[in-house]
Each structure stands twice: as C-alpha cells, then as structure tokens.
Amino acid sequence: MTVKDILDAIQSKDATSADFAALPIPESYRAITVHKDETEMFAGLETRDKDPRKSIHLDDVPVPELGPGEALVAVMASSVNYNSVWTSIFEPLATFGFLERYGKVSELTKRHDLPYHIIGSDLAGVVLRTGPGVNAWKPGDEVVAHCLSVELESSDGHNDTMLDPEQRIWGFETNFGGLAEIALVKSNQLMPKPKHLSWEEAAAPGLVNSTAYRQLVSRNGAQMKQGDNVLIWGASGGLGSYATQFALAGGANPICVVSSDQKADICRSMGAEAIIDRNAEGYKFWKDENTQDPREWKRFGKRIRELTGGEDVDIVFEHPGRETFGASVYVTRKGGTIVTCASTSGYNHEYDNRYLWMSLKRIIGSHFANYREAWEANRLIAKGKIHPTLSKVYSLQETGQAAYDVHRNLHQGKVGVLCLAPEEGLGVRDEEMRAQHIDAINRFRNI
Ligand SMILES: C/C=C/C(=O)SCCNC(=O)CCNC(=O)[C@H](O)C(C)(C)COP(=O)(O)OP(=O)(O)OC[C@H]1O[C@@H](n2cnc3c(N)ncnc32)[C@H](O)[C@@H]1OP(=O)(O)O
Ligand SMILES: NC(=O)C1=CN([C@@H]2O[C@H](COP(=O)(O)OP(=O)(O)OC[C@H]3O[C@@H](n4cnc5c(N)ncnc54)[C@H](OP(=O)(O)O)[C@@H]3O)[C@@H](O)[C@H]2O)C=CC1
Numbered sequence: 338m339t340v341k342d343i344l345d346a347i348q349s350k351d352a353t354s355a356d357f358a359a360l361p362i363p364e365s366y367r368a369i370t371v372h373k374d375e376t377e378m379f380a381g382l383e384t385r386d387k388d389p390r391k392s393i394h395l396d397d398v399p400v401p402e403l404g405p406g407e408a409l410v411a412v413m414a415s416s417v418n419y420n421s422v423w424t425s426i427f428e429p430l431a432t433f434g435f436l437e438r439y440g441k442v443s444e445l446t447k448r449h450d451l452p453y454h455i456i457g458s459d460l461a462g463v464v465l466r467t468g469p470g471v472n473a474w475k476p477g478d479e480v481v482a483h484c485l486s487v488e489l490e491s492s493d494g495h496n497d498t499m500l501d502p503e504q505r506i507w508g509f510e511t512n513f514g515g516l517a518e519i520a521l522v523k524s525n526q527l528m529p530k531p532k533h534l535s536w537e538e539a540a541a542p543g544l545v546n547s548t549a550y551r552q553l554v555s556r557n558g559a560q561m562k563q564g565d566n567v568l569i570w571g572a573s574g575g576l577g578s579y580a581t582q583f584a585l586a587g588g589a590n591p592i593c594v595v596s597s598d599q600k601a602d603i604c605r606s607m608g609a610e611a612i613i614d615r616n617a618e619g620y621k622f623w624k625d626e627n628t629q630d631p632r633e634w635k636r637f638g639k640r641i642r643e644l645t646g647g648e649d650v651d652i653v654f655e656h657p658g659r660e661t662f663g664a665s666v667y668v669t670r671k672g673g674t675i676v677t678c679a680s681t682s683g684y685n686h687e688y689d690n691r692y693l694w695m696s697l698k699r700i701i702g703s704h705f706a707n708y709r710e711a712w713e714a715n716r717l718i719a720k721g722k723i724h725p726t727l728s729k730v731y732s733l734q735e736t737g738q739a740a741y742d743v744h745r746n747l748h749q750g751k752v753g754v755l756c757l758a759p760e761e762g763l764g765v766r767d768e769e770m771r772a773q774h775i776d777a778i779n780r781f782r783n784i
Contacts, residue, residue: 339363340518343411344757347463357465357476362409365397368517369736370453371424376431389425389740395733398455401513401521404445405469408524410480412462412756413536413764415515416727417736418544419575419681421456422744424509425737429684432456435510442488442503449512457516458484458508461530461540461764462757471524479530479764482522483711484544486511497557498707506705515540516736518757525708531719533770535762537753538778541727542579542718545751547706549579550714552676553654554587557710558703559676563588565651568641568668570661572609573600575743576678578726578750578781580654581607586722592641592650596746599784603749606780611644613637622664629687634667641668652676659683671696678703721770724777726750728784730761750781 340363346352371392379387403409424432432454440450464478474480487494487501494501508514513521530539552558553567561567567584571577572593584591585608592611593604601612620637624630641650649670655662658680665675666688675698680686693700706714717723730753731739742748755761765771771778 340366340411340757343465344759347411347413347757348763352477354475354477357463360465362400362466365399366518367395367733368398368455369457369733370394370396370398370455371432373433373452373454376427376433379426384426384428385745387426387428389422389744390737392425392427393737393740395736396453398453398517400519401448403466403468403521406471406524407468408464408471408474408522408527409466410460410462410482410520410522411465412460412515412517412520413758414461414540415457415517415754415756416459416537416541416543417739417743417752417754418458419679419743420458420506420509420544421516422740424454424456425740426744432509435505436512439505439511451512455512455514455517456508457514457520458506459540459543460515460520460522460756461536462520464527465519467524474524474527478527479766480527481530481539481543481715482507482515482520482526483528483547483706483708483715484508485526485705485708485711486523487525499557499704516733516754516756518733528712528715529719530764531715532767533721533765533774534718534725534778536758536764537730537755537761538725538727539764541725541751541753542723543711543715544705545575546579546718546723547711547714548678548703549576549583549654550717551706551710552576552678552703553580553583553652555706555710557707558701559652559674561587561589561652565589566592566645566648566670567652567654568592568594568650568665569654570594570657570665572612573603573749575751576656577654578607579723581609582723585609586717590645592644600749603781603784613640613644620664622660629663631667631689634664637664638668649673656680657682659686662686663688666698666700667692669696669698672698674699674701676701676703721774724774724780726781727753728781729753730755749784
C-alpha cells in the first residue's frame with residue numbers, strides 16, 4: 338500500500354466514505370522536515386543570509402499513531418507561511434524546544450518529540466482515519482485544517498481557546514504538519530473545504546486569513562467597523578492581502594503600505610484607493626540602529642492625512658515590528674488601536690509612550706484565532722466574500738525555494754505547495770460558483 342492508492346481513491350470521483358475507511362494506511366510518507374542535529378548550521382550568519390533551501394529536507398517518515406480526538410488527513414496541497422521560514426532558520430529559537438516541551442505533556446504527546454520536525458500549518462485534503470471520540474468527521478470528507486492545537490484541560494481556555502495554557506500552533510509547535518503527503522491533526526482543527534476552489538487555492542488562506550480575521554474583525558481584536566481608516570502594513574503580503582479584503586468588505590477604508598509599484602497595483606485591483614509605496618517615498622524611521630526619527634513618523638502621518646482627507650487612522654494592522662512600530666503608534670488617532678501579531682524586523686519595539694497614553698491609544702496583542710474565528714474566516718472564503726491570494730505554486734520538493742522566496746520578500750500574497758496533488762487546478766466541486774469569482778481567485782496568480 339502506498340500513497341499512490343490514496344491519491345487514486347481521491348481522484349476516482351465515486352469512492353465512498355467506506356472505501357476510504359477500507360484503504361490501508363501506508364507505513365511511510367514524504368514530508369518536509371528540519372533536522373535537530375542541524376539547528377546550529379547558520380550560527381554567526383545575519384538573519385537574511387540564513388537560507389531555508391539548506392535546512393529544509395524532503396524525507397520519508399513513518400506514519401504517526403492516531404490518538405483519540407485526532408485525524409489522519411491525506412494532504413493534497415499546503416502553503417508556505419512565515420512560521421515555516423522561522424523554523425527553517427531556527428529563529429527566534431529552534432522549534433525542537435517546543436516539541437520537547439509538548440512531548441512531556443502525556444504518553445501520547447511523546448510522539449511529537451522527534452529528531453526531525455515535519456513543518457507546515459496549512460492543508461487542504463481528505464480525511465483518511467479518525468481516532469476514538471471523533472463523530473463530526475469521517476473518512477472521505479474533503480477538508481481544510483486550521484492550525485490551532487489545544488488540550489483544553491484547564492478552565493483558562495474555555496472562553497477563548499487561544500487562551501488555553503497548552504495552546505500550540507500545529508506544524509510549528511507540534512510535529513506532523515501540513516507540508517507532507519499525510520498530516521496528523523486534532524479533529525477540532527478541521528473545517529469544510531470551500532467547494533469552488535482547487536486544493537492549492539483552498540489551502541492558501543487558512544493561517545493568514547484566520548489570523549487577520551481575529552486581529553482586525555473579531556471582538557478579540559480591533560473590532561473594525563464601517564468607515565474606519567485602517568493602516569495595513571504589507572498590504573499585498575500573506576496577512577495583509579486578507580486584511581485589505583476584510584477592510585474593503587467591511588466598509589472600512591484601508592490605507593495600504595507596500596514596497597513596489599507592482600504591489601500597489603495589486604492593492605488597487607483589490608479595490609483599495611489609498612496606497613503608500615514605502616520604498617518610493619523613502620521613509621527612514623530609524624536614523625541608525627538605536628535612534629528613531631520622529632520627523633519621519635510625522636512625514637508618514639502627513640501622507641496618511643493627504644490620502645484620507647485629513648483623518649488619522651483608527652486601526653493599525655501591525656506585524657513588521659521594530660522597524661515600523663514607533664511610526665504605527667504615532668500615526669494612530671486619539672483613542673485608536675494598534676493591533677500586533679508579529680515582529681518580523683525585530684521583537685524589541687520602541688515607541689514614544691507619550692503619544693500612547695496622552696492620546697488614549699491601545700495596543701492589542703493578537704495571535705492566530707480560535708476555532709470559531711477560523712471557522713468564520715473559512716466560511717467567508719467558502720461564500721466567495723473573501724478570496725485566496727495564491728500567486729505561485731511549488732512542488733513538495735521545491736518547498737525550500739518557496740520558503741526562501743518568502744524569507745527574501747520575493748513573493749506576492751501566498752505561496753502554495755502541491756503535496757499529493759499531481760497538478761494544479763484539481764479538487765474544484767462547484768464550477769458554477771468558481772466561474773462567478775474567477776477573476777478575484779486569479780488576481781494574484783503569476784505576478
Ligand atoms: C500562526 C502563526 C504564528 C506566527 O507565525 S508567530 C511568529 C513565529 N513565532 C515566534 O517567533 C515565537 C517563538 N516563541 C518564542 O520566542 C517563545 O516561545 C516565547 C518568547 C514566546 C516564550 O518563551 P519561553 O521560554 O518558551 O517561555 P516562558 O514563558 O518565558 O517560560 C520560560 C520559564 O519562565 C517561566 N515564566 C513565564 N512567565 C513567568 C512570570 N511571569 N514570572 C516568573 N516566571 C515565569 C515559565 O514558567 C518557564 O518556567 P520553566 O522553564 O521552569 O518551565
Ligand atoms: N501571530 C500570528 O498568529 C501570526 C503571525 N504571523 C507573522 O506575521 C509576519 C508576517 O507574515 P506574512 O504576512 O504571512 O508574511 P509576508 O512576508 O507574506 O508579508 C509581510 C509583508 O510585510 C511587509 N514587510 C516586511 N518587512 C517589513 C518592514 N521591515 N517594514 C515594513 N513592511 C515590511 C512586506 O510587504 P512590502 O514589502 O510590500 O511592504 C511583506 O510582504 C511574520 O513574522 C509571521 O511570522 C503571521 C501569521 C500569523
């Protein structure tokens with residue numbers, strides 16, 4: 338029995354749930370890994386010189402044991418997220434520490450503590466097996482998976498599962514991730530695959546779409562409302578391309594920051610009008626490594642006022658971190674919100690606190706999304722209200738190159754990876770709906 342038989346069943350059109358349940362699970366499968374004995378391979382190098390192509394491997398690995406509440410999924414496609422870039426360059430720390438810590442939780446979680454880490458936090462595919470206690474999903478179901486892994490044994494996580502003390506990001510802080518032919522997930526990560534999308538299109542939004550939804554829309558984030566001015570850093574990138582869509586679909590006014598003409602055009606084609614090209618306009622928020630330049634914050638704020646007819650921003654959608662955070666706090670309007678989920682350029686932020694407290698601004702920390710938020714974000718994709726922003730698709734063996742592109746900011750929107758899917762374009766179940774949205778679905782393709 339090989340993964341080829343699984344692929345044949347998925348492509349056969351008439352395979353039933355019973356047929357999938359009867360398929361033997363192969364002993365091994367191909368997966369993208371990083372290796373524990375290589376975590377020091379980039380020691381001494383600058384972050385930008387650490388090359389994911391050197392640390393990312395394609396290995397044959399054994400299929401993990403299936404536990405209660407879990408599912409084994411045949412992965413047709415996945416996508417590259419920035420967390421896989423962090424794993425592959427072993428920054429800000431090697432992810433094997435997370436696996437060791439998870440391995441100590443129970444006899445079953447010990448499975449995750451291995452000398453290799455199968456990475457990837459998105460998937461679209463087909464359920465192969467479910468463990469004891471799983472009733473909502475069955476073999477043969479076509480699914481996407483969000484990346485929140487929780488134990489929920491403590492009361493802390495029962496208002497908002499992101500607050501579970503054992504909250505982890507699947508494929509980053511757990512093993513058996515989505516950049517592989519088979520993945521192990523908790524069944525409460527599963528959601529229906531949007532029927533009008535191909536496997537690679539369905540896999541692309543998951544992590545970033547859910548994160549942007551919580552950060553911007555949810556009551557746990559900035560609670561964006563109609564008419565809000567929303568400053569979006571990296572507005573055509575992974576997170577930003579969904580934040581821009583949420584702002585537009587929610588009646589807000591996105592002010593999109595990008596770094597090239599081409600990216601400005603993409604934002605325009607999504608419907609944004611206020612666009613700042615940070616490269617062309619040459620903002621230098623830091624005079625040197627340790628000193629910011631408040632005159633540049635002011636120049637940036639004036640530009641925003643020009644674009645909004647004199648208004649300041651209600652919300653800043655933050656993730657670049659150290660390089661932009663001082664400016665973000667400065668340009669937010671009185672009583673406004675800076676909502677941050679990351680620190681790509683450095684996690685020790687500096688800002689002038691007088692502008693925060695005197696103007697009653699708030700900084701909100703946001704991280705991924707709970708199941709409900711991920712479900713609502715996926716529902717918007719399934720209804721054709723928000724669209725995938727897939728630009729380029731790689732094969733599983735090219736994942737290192739895909740991660741390199743994302744690390745070096747050479748990509749647009751999201752970068753996809755075919756796992757079991759032999760080619761792009763497969764898995765569409767609702768051609769009519771697809772035809773209605775085809776331009777939006779293809780907006781980021783091949784640019
Ligand atoms: C969905 C996609 C998301 C993304 O892409 S996000 C971007 C990628 N992610 C990252 O870059 C984050 C990577 N993670 C980290 O850098 C680290 O993960 C953290 C800095 C977030 C946490 O560090 P750590 O060392 O793992 O945890 P500690 O909480 O500092 O625990 C260490 C020890 O410190 C104790 N401790 C924690 N808080 C306190 C406190 N307030 N007072 C006293 N002690 C404290 C703990 O208990 C523990 O102790 P004991 O070692 O004995 O177990
Ligand atoms: N906590 C969470 O749940 C999540 C956190 N993240 C984190 O968010 C960050 C961004 O992820 P994602 O959007 O997928 O990544 P992408 O690389 O796809 O997009 C980020 C965009 O930000 C812009 N950018 C990068 N560096 C800077 C900078 N120094 N100053 C201004 N703009 C910058 C770039 O756009 P341009 O060049 O056009 O300006 C880039 O395209 C990563 O650190 C990731 O780990 C991501 C998802 C979830």
